[in-house]
Structures are given as structure tokens and as C-alpha cells.
Amino acid sequence: MGLSEKKMLLVDALLSQKGLQELLNIASRIMGNPMFVTDRSNHAIAVSDTKYVEDIGWNMMKISVPDQGLGVRDACLEEIVSSGALEATFRSEHPYIQQFSFSTFRYVSCRIILQTLVIGQLVMIECFNAYTDEEEELLMFVARILSEEMRHYGNPRMQAVPYYGIITELLERNHKISENQLISRTATLGIKFPLVSRLILIQPVLSEMEMQLFYLRNLFLQRFPDSLAITKDAYIVMIVDNRQDIGTICRKLEFEIKRYRVQAGVSSLCYSPLNLSTSFLQAQAAINTGRKFSPDDRIYCYADWATLHMVDCACQNCPPETFYSPKFQRLLTYDEVNHTSYTEDLMTYLAKGKNIMQTAECLHIHKNSMYYRLAKIEEICECSLKDYQTTFEMQMAIYFYRERLLLNGDKQG
DSSP states (O other), X not given: OOHHHHHHHHHHHHHTTOOHHHHHXXXXXXXXXXXXXXXXXXXXXXXXXXXXXXXXXXXXXXXXXXXXXXXXXXXXXXXXXXXXXXXXXXXXXXXXXXXXXXXXXXXXXXXXXXXXXXXXXXXXXXXXXXXXXXXXXXXXXXXXXXXXXXXXXXXXXXXTSTTHHHHHHHTSTTOOOOHHHHHHHHHHHTXXXXXXXXXXXXXXXXXGGGGGHHHHHHHHXXXXXXXXXXXXXXXXXXXXXXXXXXXXXXXXHHHHHTTTTEEEEEOOOBSOGGGHHHHHHXXXXXXXXXXXXXXXXXXXXXXXXXXXXXXXXXXXXXXXXXXXXXXXXXXXXXXXXXXXXXXXXXXXXXXXXXXHHHHHHHHTSOHHHHHHHHHHHHHHHTSOTTSHHHHHHHHHHHHHHHHXXXXXXXXXX
């Protein structure tokens, strides 16, 4: 098969949208050697299937791999970094050739670029066919084909950000990254995750602003210079060191949020990068729950919305009234029958931290009238509002009551 025919096979696979894995399999078959593709952090995102190149290729490598608990691919990746080949590949306009220290095989690495952005590398292990200068054109053509495919594999500008791959993985709920892998990969990238952090999720209010996400990311990084930030779907995801307290973080966010139509969700404290997926869910929940109850706000901290998020989750399986306590149900029934508003009085009283004066002012009544109303509520519910358990049950019932009002489109409460 000539060079033109080989190129046409790759172009046809690209146009047929067969995907990154299939493209790599075809390239491996054409070149006659095992291959893999990595992102900027040297994490393998595709490995050629051995059905295209005899199994003996990878097996021969296994014989030579030092006994350090590493698989063939991981041993190769580690050597590529430690030898300086990764950086050399990214800098070179031509394929970079090196021999493994633990094997007689050589490997050829070629950077994958999109316009001027380096988004990964293509590595071929010289197990069967010797690499010659004549094959340089074909290998670089394979890299160009892969770059076009990777344009659709993810945001190409973000793939050029070295830590994009590892953060994207950490945000997945069932990621497989171990503590040791995290240490190794962050060392390769030359980055450090904060010991304690918060995850901030920034989302444009207008869908057309999604096109500006990468630009907005850079602006927010200027505001939080020691942070890590990527774009993911319709969000900017920022990991901020908790050396800045939540008040400082919110003040910095407000400065930029006032200039752009965006909203932000802030997670609770995260004590390990391995738990960033939980922080991501918290920040998402803060935005989604906060918008339902306070749509005009711009910053939603999960700590403020955690209870309502729990209520929201519970109501996905059961109607809100399922969770009313009997005492609260009696109060609702009394109001409905007698056309009174003791439920609203109770909601205001608990919202004001059981402060009589503040509640009376809010309801525009005298404090003595407030004392009377509270006594009436206790009579109707047959309980004491001084009892902690009763107060807790009432507060939880009110959360579910507000959820019901929201579901019914009622503006009250």
C-alpha cells in the first residue's frame, strides 16, 4: 500500500466519524507498530487495539518492563516524562526518537497540534517495523488527522491547558485516579492542588455567552491568580485555595459577576483533590437550588442551600407533603378551615431565629400580638416551640412546604 492510499484510509475514517480509538487502530495497522495518544498531562486517552498489530508486540514490551508494579503503557509514559522526551516532543516540529532504558525498543513521539496549540502527543513503539525517515511524513499526517478528531473530542483550547485532562477526570464521580497516580501526574505537570480548597462553578445566564467561556476563564484567573480553572460543558470550573475565606472569595466573585451576566456556585470545603467530583455536584446543586428560590441572586454557596438541596432530592421521589410532621399538618389544616395565617407567622418566626421583636416588626404587629399568635400556634399544634425537636420538625416541614408552593407556582412563602 502506497503513501497516498494510507493517507486516504485515515481521511476516510475521519470523515466517517469513526472516532479517536478507531483512527488510532487504523494508524497502528498502517505503521505496523503499537501506538497510543496522550493529552497534555501525558495521560493516555487512547491505546491501539492489538488485533491490528500482533499481541506479541505488547508482550515483547512486557518482558522488558522493570518490575515496579507498572503496566507496559504506564512504564512507557513514566519513562517519556522522566527522560525529558515529553517536553522535547512538544517543542519539536519533527518526530522525536528515543530508546527506552528498560528495553531494546525505540519509541517515536510526535506532538499533536491544533493551529498553534499543542494538545497532546502520538507515541509509536518500534516493535516490528523499523521507523525510517521516509515514514516521518506519514506519522505527522497521522498526528494531523488525530488533531482534527480531538477538535471534537473536547474543547481544543482547553486541551492545550496542561492540567485540563486530570481535572476533567477528577470531576467524574467514578474516576479511577489513585493517590499515587495523582502525585505522579501533578508532579509531571508541575502543579499542586491546594491542601484545602473550594470549587467554584461559573455559569453564564445567557446561552450565547458560552462562546466566551475561555475568555471569561482567563478573566477569573486574573482575579484568583493561584487557582486552577478549566471550562467544562457550559461552566467554568475553578479550584480555589481556601487560604482565602468564603467572604473574600465572594467579594472577588462579585467584582467580575457584576460586569458579566453569570452566576456562581461555591462548594463546601474540599480536603482532597480526589473528592472534587463531590464539590462539583455541590456547586451545581447550589446554583440549581438557589435559582429556584432566589433567581435574582448571583452567588450561591452550597452551605446556604444544602438543606433545600436535600429537600429537592427527596421530592423527586415523593410529593413534598409526604414529609410534613403531624403538628405542621394540623396548623395548615387550621389555616385552611379558618382562613388564618398562622403558618406564615410560624415561618417568619423561625426565619428570624425565634426573635420576637424582629418577627413582630416583619409582620407589622405589636410584640404582644406576636406572643399571642405563638401561644395560639402551640395550642393548635399541641406542642411547645421551646422544644428543640419540635422546632426542628417544624423547620423541616416548612422547607418541604416551600417546595410544594414552588412546584404549584404559588408565589407565597
